[in-house]
Amino acid sequence: MPSEPTDSELSVNSEKGILHPREQARHRSLNRLAAGPGIDRFVEWYWMVEWDLREPYLAEILPYPSVNVTFEQPGGAFVNGVCTRKWERELTGRGRCFGVKFWAGGFGAVTGLDVGSFRDEVWPLRDVFADADRLADLIFAEDSDVRRRAVFEAFLSDHLVAADPQYELVRTVIAAMSEDRTLTRVDQVTERFNLPIRKLQRLFRRYVGVGPKWVLRRYRLHDGADLLAGGQTAELADLAVALGYFDQAHFSHEFKEQIGLTPADYAARAQAERQSSYR
Known part of the structure; x- marks a missing residue:
């Protein structure tokens, strides 16, 4: 009979992707x-x-x-x-x-x-x-x-498959995209892994379902929303540059398009929620 979960089993605590x-x-x-x-x-x-x-x-x-x-x-x-x-x-x-x-x-x-x-x-x-x-x-x-x-x-x-080198490559690339905030452009990815852009696109279409540019943007939006929700950044212009956007205007446009609020409004709502929880 399975045992109850240990502390290590319950260590998956990231709130990235959860809005508000x-x-x-x-x-x-x-x-x-x-x-x-x-x-x-x-x-x-x-x-x-x-x-x-x-x-x-x-x-x-x-x-x-x-x-x-x-x-x-x-x-x-x-x-x-x-x-x-x-x-x-x-x-x-x-x-x-x-x-x-x-x-x-x-x-x-x-x-x-x-x-x-x-x-x-x-x-x-x-x-x-x-x-x-x-x-x-x-x-x-x-x-x-x-x-x-x-x-x-x-x-x-009962449905597992043999080791697939192509999938293992995709996993390695995805891990770098997720964890390394300095990766903000697809050409940086292709250079790091010595992959032709067309091969990278084919692999992502087949295994991931979306293109590498979209994946990079989604992970950087996760980073941005996570930082704003935690109240860890006050300078939106600096945050936009750190996430790989040309400027604050481009970051704000994409953030609102995907999340429904501007970064400033999202941060304000998060701050109000934090203050409410302390009362």
Whole structure:
């Protein structure tokens, strides 16, 4: 029988991608678990959201360049392709969702699918795995996230593929894009990894589902929103340059286009939420 999670298993604490994180935390619970050995080649973490609300709340996410498999109660089991716009979900009444966040490229490596073919789409899980009809019931029959993880990993183990050098290359490139804030242009990526631009684009289309330029911009927007939400920067012009934008105007335009608020308004809302939580 699976043991309860240890501190190391519960160490997936990044709030990147969650818009207005303090506000969201007041309306739903969020727990995460790292993937187990072997499966962690393809899956980054698992997440469990639950809510019980008298009034509806609109949760907003700036998604990662990743495929998520979600098990919803009520609802079913779904494959969520890479979402290129802000994701919104109205939470109302009672509900819960057990999600599987694949590494960028991981779902494409396991399934052999061209992930770009279902960008911004949601498919029933059975359309990808014909034997997944009862998987949602089996997962929610368990009484802990650790046991739910075990059910999913037992299922996925039957579908794992041999090592794929192309996928491993994609993982390496994606890790650099995510972690290195000095990478702000695609030509920097191609130079670092000695990759022709057309090959990089083909790999990203097949495994990730979006182009390398989009991925860089999304990670830098994650960085910007995370810093603003934490109150860690006051000079928007300096932040824009650090994130690779030509100037503050370009950063503000893209930020508002993707998130719905200017950086200044987003920072002000985050500050108001922090002050409210201290009272």
